[in-house]
Amino acid sequence: MSLEYYRNLITSRFRDVNKVLMICSGKGGVGKTFVSTCLSQALRDRGLSVGLLDLDIHGFTTHRLLGLRNPPKILEEEHPVMVKGLFYLSPVVLVEERALPLRGLYKEKAVIDLLACVKWPRLDYLVIDMPPGFGDEVTIPMRYLRHKSCAVIVATRDALSLSVVSRLIEVLRSEKLRVAGVIFNFSNIFKLDLSLDVDVVGEIPLIECVERALSEGDSPYERCIEVREVFSKLAERIIHRAEC
Amino acid sequence: MHEWSIADSIVATLLQLVERGGISQPIKRVVIQVGKLVQIEKDILLFALRELSKNTPLERTEFVLKEEDTVFRCNNCGYTWSWDDVVKELEREIQDKDLRKAYLESMHMVPSMIYAFNKCPRCGSTDFEIIKGFDLSIEKIETQ
Ligand SMILES: Nc1ncnc2c1ncn2[C@@H]1O[C@H](COP(=O)(O)OP(=O)(O)OP(=O)(O)O)[C@@H](O)[C@H]1O
Ligand SMILES: [Mg+2]
Ligand SMILES: [Zn+2]
Numbered sequence: 103m104s105l106e107y108y109r110n111l112i113t114s115r116f117r118d119v120n121k122v123l124m125i126c127s128g129k130g131g132v133g134k135t136f137v138s139t140c141l142s143q144a145l146r147d148r149g150l151s152v153g154l155l156d157l158d159i160h161g162f163t164t165h166r167l168l169g170l171r172n173p174p175k176i177l178e179e180e181h182p183v184m185v186k187g188l189f190y191l192s193p194v195v196l197v198e199e200r201a202l203p204l205r206g207l208y209k210e211k212a213v214i215d216l217l218a219c220v221k222w223p224r225l226d227y228l229v230i231d232m233p234p235g236f237g238d239e240v241t242i243p244m245r246y247l248r249h250k251s252c253a254v255i256v257a258t259r260d261a262l263s264l265s266v267v268s269r270l271i272e273v274l275r276s277e278k279l280r281v282a283g284v285i286f287n288f289s290n291i292f293k294l295d296l297s298l299d300v301d302v303v304g305e306i307p308l309i310e311c312v313e314r315a316l317s318e319g320d321s322p323y324e325r326c327i328e329v330r331e332v333f334s335k336l337a338e339r340i341i342h343r344a345e346c
Numbered sequence: 347m348h349e350w351s352i353a354d355s356i357v358a359t360l361l362q363l364v365e366r367g368g369i370s371q372p373i374k375r376v377v378i379q380v381g382k383l384v385q386i387e388k389d390i391l392l393f394a395l396r397e398l399s400k401n402t403p404l405e406r407t408e409f410v411l412k413e414e415d416t417v418f419r420c421n422n423c424g425y426t427w428s429w430d431d432v433v434k435e436l437e438r439e440i441q442d443k444d445l446r447k448a449y450l451e452s453m454h455m456v457p458s459m460i461y462a463f464n465k466c467p468r469c470g471s472t473d474f475e476i477i478k479g480f481d482l483s484i485e486k487i488e489t490q
Binding site: 107176 | 348351352354355356358359362363445448449451452455456457458459461462463472473476480481482483484
């Protein structure tokens with residue numbers, strides 16, 4: 103089907119969504135999924151209506167960080183599922199823990215269809231958890247949702263970070279995506295003074311309780327008060343900045 | 347089941363084409379091709395297309411749906427197979443009827459999800475191509 107067809111379909115699916123927050127990074131493993139899930143829960147706890155979309159097609163893990171032991175297995179009538187007070191869609195709902203060895207055209211089409219397959223209800227924020235970099239999973243949502251989106255960059259203050267994050271920012275800028283700012287993760291470990299051309303939204307130290315929670319199948323946000331405190335502040339700052 | 351949303355976007359896209367002058371004459375016939383993998387309820391899609399075209403410049407347009415078999419080819423060993431083989435294999439592998447229905451629904455909503463459920467019947471590879479019937483497409487738009 104044509105670009106216009108998908109533009110029409112995806113536009114109608116996201117019509118009632120006020121703001122899309124795309125959680126991106128240059129490198130892998132810096133804490134995007136941790137930020138996506140905790141931020142969603144913190145925004146929810148402020149009484150906002152929040153959706154979470156997992157677009158990390160090969161490495162979807164939002165269900166683990168939400169502490170879902172039995173994720174829903176079926177989409178009812180084109181609606182996202184409801185978990186823990188969040189409207190939610192992830193490949194896990196479609197294929198459980200099966201591997202999705204997608205490439206090329208099939209991957210591109212999977213991203214488009216994940217954007218097109220459910221009608222999101224009235225939402226203050228829809229948070230999208232992205233894989234690292236700026237492949238299909240990032241560029242396709244930008245193509246269709248640019249006008250109501252804001253990128254939140256997750257990075258670490260280490261020597262390799264700078265050039266990778268700079269390239270990501272370059273792409274976001276050339277695509278005219280607004281950037282809410284960067285969150286520096288593991289801030290007590292990585293302390294290099296990076297000068298980036300974007301605002302700093304906040305810093306998150308390594309929080310020990312997180313790994314313990316995950317290894318027992320729990321949500322770090324629910325288990326760890328420190329996580330809730332950090333994200334309560336971050337949520338407030340994001341709310342301010344996302345109105346950019 | 348998202349036939350109505352599909353119909354809605356097809357109609358919207360055709361109307362834009364007409365409004366923007368991409369097509370100057372009235373559209374007589376639109377031929378839509380759809381792969382079996384998408385598992386479209388053809389009657390519902392056709393009904394929706396007709397309903398949504400009422401009181402628009404597409405009022406008199408005839409919509410034709412052509413179903414196409416979905417054919418797979420293994421990049422590893424060259425074997426080819428089709429949608430019916432996938433369904434049979436799924437029936438063999440997954441006894442729970444509701445679960446099977448849920449998986450088929452997943453492929454209806456996001457056809458690429460076939461890659462989680464299907465592999466080459468001969469060599470077991472998941473590196474296969476869908477050489478026909480992957481998607482839904484507008485094959486032809488005929489004017490007067
Ligand atoms: N501030 C933190 N304190 C403790 N653990 C953390 C913190 N941030 C992230 N983690 C943990 O580090 C691991 C990697 O984080 P996460 O999965 O969020 O990274 P990611 O950027 O999403 O990775 P990928 O690029 O693979 O998607 C996870 O187990 C996560 O729970
Ligand atoms: Mg991740
Ligand atoms: Zn084979």
